[in-house]
Amino acid sequence: MKLSLKVEYALRVLAQLGRYHGGPQLAHIEDLAEAEDVPSNYLVQILNELRNGGVITSRRGKQGGYALTNEPEAVSLFDVMRVIDPGLFANEPSRAGQSGSLVAEALNKIGASFEERAKEISIRDLMPRDAGPMYYI
Amino acid sequence: MKLSLKVEYALRVLAQLGRYHGGPQLAHIEDLAEAEDVPSNYLVQILNELRNGGVITSRRGKQGGYALTNEPEAVSLFDVMRVIDPGLFANEPSRAGQSGSLVAEALNKIGASFEERAKEISIRDLMPRDAGPMYYI
DNA sequence: GCTAAAGTTGAGTTCTTTACCCAACTTTGG
């Protein structure tokens, strides 16, 4: 399942934001980058897309940072992938050639079950079970 | 489900070879390319990989051509994808970062159901139901 | 109001992969 690094990065970072969820502090780019081992310069782009996609919110300035928009259990991997890698779900296979339509139909079936599965897993599932919300005192 | 054109081409051509299956004639590159609307220069490569992967057999010289190695119902889309686009199933997601392993686990689950579905569909499913074997008299 | 710490924006870069093309070679039936 050739998924892009970008998607992996996004999911790891969202899992990390999940740990911050419920706590009083916003997460900083540099902290996220370090905790999840993602190049911070690249992470900037990813966080931007997640914000434009409504998955996270941000605050500028001192005491700024990032947070999940919704509860971790309300955000599926599908939601994230749709924002980060839209081509993953958008593109229809071509129906050219004599067998084009039957092939397209078969590939769509596979794609549908992929999509379905991605909808069943949430950001909550990427967080350690035992950990409650993280408070930094 | 971002699948490569190459995979689509391969499936269309195999569907076409399915139509030849049971008949006395071998399929020629040019005929396959035209029937399934695949660039013949590129198709050469694809057929080569399918042969090296054991999915099809070939004969050289005059009266040469290509044919399926096995019955169409015995070849799954998974078998084809594994040969044409090995990276699709081979690569493990990285476990770096604090959330790496949970993310990898989740992505593997999605990958597994993708793989499973691909195994359930065969070349036979890409052929028109009503058509028996094609005989060219 | 300054200032330093944050996020914001947009452009640029390097590397790999994809989707091809082409020419020279080998095999084989008639």
Added chain:
DNA sequence: CCAAAGTTGGGTAAAGAACTCAACTTTAGC
């Protein structure tokens, strides 16, 4: 022997992936 087929290996243009960088804006707190 020769023409029609597959075989092999090289090459290439365009796109995408994975970053990097610099200049800008916002905001808390003194």
